[in-house]
Amino acid sequence: MTKFYLEDLHAGQTFLSGSHELDEQQIKAFASAFDPQPFHLDHEAAKDTLFGGLAASGWHTAAITMRLNVESGLPLADGIIGAGGKIQWPAPTRPGDILHVESEVKEIVPSRSRPDRGIATIVSRTLNQRGDVLQILTAKLVVYRRPAA
Secondary structure: OOOEOHHHOOOOOEEEEEEEEOOHHHHHHHHHHHOOOHHHHOHHHHHOOOOOOOOOOHHHHHHHHHHHHHHHHOOEOOOOEEEEEEEEOOOOOOOOOEEEEEEEEEEEEEOOOOOOEEEEEEEEEEEOOOOOEEEEEEEEEEEEOOOOO
C-alpha cells in the first residue's frame, strides 16, 4: 500500500477501508471489558432502552474504525496520530453489521513552527452494509512531511 506524507494529501481526497463483520459475541466481549451497560450486554434488557435492542458501544465502533483505518483505510506514512477531534454516533451499530470506513481530507495546515509536519483534518464516516452512517469522526491528525533524501 502506498504511504502518504503531508505533501501527498489534498482537500477532497478520499480513502476507503476494508470491512469488518461485527457479531453479538464481539459486542458483548467488548462491552464486558470496557462499557458494561445492559443495552450492550443483554438482548432482553436492551429492548426497553433508547436502542430498542442490542447495540455495540460507540467506543467499540470507534475502535473498529481505528483498526480499519490503520490496516487499510488511511495510509499515513508515520501512522495515524491524533491531535484532537469530534465524534458522533447518528445510529447504533448492531450484530450482523458489516462496517467500512470512508475518509475524506478536509483541510491541510502546514505547521509554522515545525516545518517537518502539519495538521490534516480528516472526516471518517463508518457505515454498515446498508449505507447507514453509524459514526462520524472529525479528527485533526499530525502528518509528517516526506523525509529529505
